[in-house]
Amino acid sequence: MDEGIRFLAAALAVGxxxxxxxxxxxxxxxxxxGAIAEKPEVTGTILVLLAxxxxxxxxxxxxxxxxxxxx
Amino acid sequence: xxxxxxxxxxxxxxxxLQSVLRLLxxxxxxxxxxFEPPAGPGATIxxxxxxxxxxxxxxxCLDWLSELATWLGPAEVRPxxxxxLWALDQHSLNERLTAMAQVHRLAQELATERALxxxxxxxxxxxxxxxxxxxxxxxxxxxxxxxGVAAVVLPSRVRGxxxxxxxxxxxxxxGRCGMVVCDLDPDRAAGxxxxxxxxxxxxxxxxxxxxxxxxxxxxxxxxxxxxxxLPKLTEEVERSRARADRTQTGLAALAAEHASTVAALQLxxxxxxxxxxxxxxxxxxxxxxxxxGWVPAHRLSALRSALGPNVAVAERELTRGELEGxxxxxxxxxxxxxxxxxxxxxxxxxxGSLDPTPALALTFPLFFGLMVGDAAYGLxxxxxLVWAHRRWRGRPFMSVLWPVxxxxxxxxIGFGILYGEWFGGTGRAVLGLRxxxxxxxxxxxxxxxxxxxxxxxxxGLGLALGAVNAARLGxxxxxxxxxxxxxxxxxxxxxxxxxxAFVAPPAGCAAxxxxxxxxxxxxxxxxxAGPVEMLTIVGNVLSYTRLMAIGLASVMLAVVANRLGExxxxxxxxLAVAGSLHLLNIVLGTFxxxxxxxxxxxxxxxxxxxxxxxVRYAPFASALDLANRGLGLSSEGGx
Numbered sequence: 052m053d054e055g056i057r058f059l060a061a062a063l064a065v066g067x068x069x070x071x072x073x074x075x076x077x078x079x080x081x082x083x084x085g086a087i088a089e090k091p092e093v094t095g096t097i098l099v100l101l102a103x104x105x106x107x108x109x110x111x112x113x114x115x116x117x118x119x120x121x122x
Numbered sequence: 123x124x125x126x127x128x129x130x131x132x133x134x135x136x137x138x139l140q141s142v143l144r145l146l147x148x149x150x151x152x153x154x155x156x157f158e159p160p161a162g163p164g165a166t167i168x169x170x171x172x173x174x175x176x177x178x179x180x181x182x183c184l185d186w187l188s189e190l191a192t193w194l195g196p197a198e199v200r201p202x203x204x205x206x207l208w209a210l211d212q213h214s215l216n217e218r219l220t221a222m223a224q225v226h227r228l229a230q231e232l233a234t235e236r237a238l239x240x241x242x243x244x245x246x247x248x249x250x251x252x253x254x255x256x257x258x259x260x261x262x263x264x265x266x267x268x269x270g271v272a273a274v275v276l277p278s279r280v281r282g283x284x285x286x287x288x289x290x291x292x293x294x295x296x297g298r299c300g301m302v303v304c305d306l307d308p309d310r311a312a313g314x315x316x317x318x319x320x321x322x323x324x325x326x327x328x329x330x331x332x333x334x335x336x337x338x339x340x341x342x343x344x345x346x347x348x349x350x351x352l353p354k355l356t357e358e359v360e361r362s363r364a365r366a367d368r369t370q371t372g373l374a375a376l377a378a379e380h381a382s383t384v385a386a387l388q389l390x391x392x393x394x395x396x397x398x399x400x401x402x403x404x405x406x407x408x409x410x411x412x413x414x415g416w417v418p419a420h421r422l423s424a425l426r427s428a429l430g431p432n433v434a435v436a437e438r439e440l441t442r443g444e445l446e447g448x449x450x451x452x453x454x455x456x457x458x459x460x461x462x463x464x465x466x467x468x469x470x471x472x473x474g475s476l477d478p479t480p481a482l483a484l485t486f487p488l489f490f491g492l493m494v495g496d497a498a499y500g501l502x503x504x505x506x507l508v509w510a511h512r513r514w515r516g517r518p519f520m521s522v523l524w525p526v527x528x529x530x531x532x533x534x535i536g537f538g539i540l541y542g543e544w545f546g547g548t549g550r551a552v553l554g555l556r557x558x559x560x561x562x563x564x565x566x567x568x569x570x571x572x573x574x575x576x577x578x579x580x581x582g583l584g585l586a587l588g589a590v591n592a593a594r595l596g597x598x599x600x601x602x603x604x605x606x607x608x609x610x611x612x613x614x615x616x617x618x619x620x621x622x623a624f625v626a627p628p629a630g631c632a633a634x635x636x637x638x639x640x641x642x643x644x645x646x647x648x649x650x651a652g653p654v655e656m657l658t659i660v661g662n663v664l665s666y667t668r669l670m671a672i673g674l675a676s677v678m679l680a681v682v683a684n685r686l687g688e689x690x691x692x693x694x695x696x697l698a699v700a701g702s703l704h705l706l707n708i709v710l711g712t713f714x715x716x717x718x719x720x721x722x723x724x725x726x727x728x729x730x731x732x733x734x735x736x737v738r739y740a741p742f743a744s745a746l747d748l749a750n751r752g753l754g755l756s757s758e759g760g761x
Binding site (some may be wrong): 060095096098109110 | 467468469566567661664665667668671717718721722724725
């Protein structure tokens with residue numbers, strides 16, 4: 052039972068982080084595409100902004116790894 | 123490396139302004155800026171250059187040439203005609219332009235003919251498509267002499283509008299018309315109207331006011347029976363195509379003879395306009411003119427000797443604040459130079475700060491290899507890269523892709539050998555490969571710690587470089603902040619080690635105290651954002667776990683590919699399934715490793731020390747010089 056709950060918690064840590072990242076990237080991507088269409092020189096900045104929310108799912112992954120591997 | 127720059131004033135007699143500008147243009151090393159008189163009593167004797175040169179005629183010529191170049195298509199810029207034209211005086215250059223008038227007229231005629239033929243072909247093709255769709259319907263619709271045929275095409279969802287249209291046409295022609303409605307395809311419906319030709323104009327006005335696609339059979343084909351219409355339309359399409367091809371051939375012949383000269387004329391005329399515009403940047407007193415600019419320090423003596431003894435080049439002594447406005451030029455060794463576009467993609471370093479390119483050149487290929495980490499994938503990518511290098515040799519993008527890709531794929535092969543991976547676990551099963559360092563499928567915790575360790579090293583290096591940058595730029599507050607952040611990061615590591623029982627309690631307690639003091643200093647130097655930024659730095663370090671996460675995803679997909687490949691009984695089918703998935707894995711892995719590898723540098727590493735720049739070094743250089751550089755030739759007479 053405990054083992055199952057641990058895996059569930061790890062899955063939630065990654066899954067919720069991924070949902071948050073996906074939602075944030077969808078908003079940034081849509082706005083960024085519009086910005087690039089008007090000013091192509093901001094492509095680099097938009098790319099960085101688009102990559103920033105990925106930290107959420109990475110942190111979720113780290114938490115999941117701690118849950119699974121650290122007893 | 124950022125090149126050291128010198129602020130110079132080129133001083134010459136009034137009458138020599140044009141020739142000095144021509145020389146500067148030819149030498150191509152000075153980044154011109156508007157003249158500002160030096161502070162002091164002498165400032166009052168200088169003013170802007172009193173006259174400007176009208177370039178409207180040259181601009182018109184450039185537009186005229188641009189039109190001609192569009193008709194002729196893209197051309198290779200050859201330095202020989204550029205050099206020949208560049209040496210001409212204005213009168214001779216005008217003669218060359220006049221000689222192009224005949225080519226311009228001929229090209230215009232051919233381009234117009236081509237456009238007409240293409241439009242005609244497009245019209246016939248649309249009609250043919252419609253006629254094919256209507257073939258069954260039209261078999262039921264007789265077209266008597268004196269009657270014309272028109273068709274209206276609408277989206278199927280508004281098919282009902284065709285009935286209303288039929289009523290209107292019936293009313294217009296007082297009942298002397300026929301209309302058949304049919305479906306062209308699932309999305310489009312058509313109404314074919316047969317009407318007395320004398321109502322053609324009225325019908326055109328009626329349909330023209332509606333937002334419908336309507337087609338009228340051309341006059342020459344109006345009386346052709348429908349069963350003969352389709353072959354006739356096919357003939358017309360072929361005839362228009364042949365006409366368009368003939369004109370295209372004529373244009374191609376014209377382009378082969380004149381396109382490179384036109385391209386060279388555009389460049390040279392553009393140079394003349396640039397020189398005329400540069401006059402507006404000059405300053406002048408009663409007797410002398412002064413052109414100001416920046417030049418790389420190592421080219422200053424060459425510039426002096428190129429300008430000769432009658433032109434003075436005075437170097438200005440600048441304060442640190444004035445130096446901040448200097449344009450930035452990067453200069454690195456050949457392999458590292460390939461990484462310059464990647465390093466400056468997001469922001470260009472400020473003058474006087476550190477160049478991030480060497481750091482990127484060192485770590486980006488390693489990160490790529492660490493993430494993809496499969497010897498077979500690396501060899502496949504290397505093969506693809508070699509093919510691309512041969513296929514597009516000499517193209518500008520290959521000067522970046524080849525060195526960057528080569529290093530990244532070699533790192534992939536190297537890490538693949540260390541991980542013992544050849545198409546995932548296939549190497550172990552078939553070739554007996556064993557991991558020399560880590561088994562990525564098993565050593566998940568070790569890889570996680572390795573990724574975080576890399577994060578600590580790179581973020582720590584970024585903070586140390588940030589401190590160096592702050593010292594070089596004289597930013598004391600920033601220097602204190604970066605040094606404190608670096609110390610606090612080390613303290614956090616020690617505290618974590620204490621919690622994991624790797625570090626003795628006294629050291630852990632001391633680190634805790636250091637961390638507390640660090641947070642106070644950060645709050646004092648950066649305000650409330652200081653301690654918060656410390657949290658961001660910890661987040662930056664953890665962000666490097668993506669190195670391990672993406673690598674793990676890649677190896678697991680390879681394992682899945684192999685397992686699925688084993689499921690079908692047939693060897694061929696198994697190879698196809700496994701091969702497709704491995705191909706997908708290579709594509710995903712390459713894309714992910716590139717984007718994430720760059721992102722780690724841009725967001726986590728560069729933000730710690732790259733000071734965004736303001737101006738890129740853009741020397742006042744002639745088209746001839748640029749054409750020579752593009753072909754790898756040295757500029758004759760240049761430094």
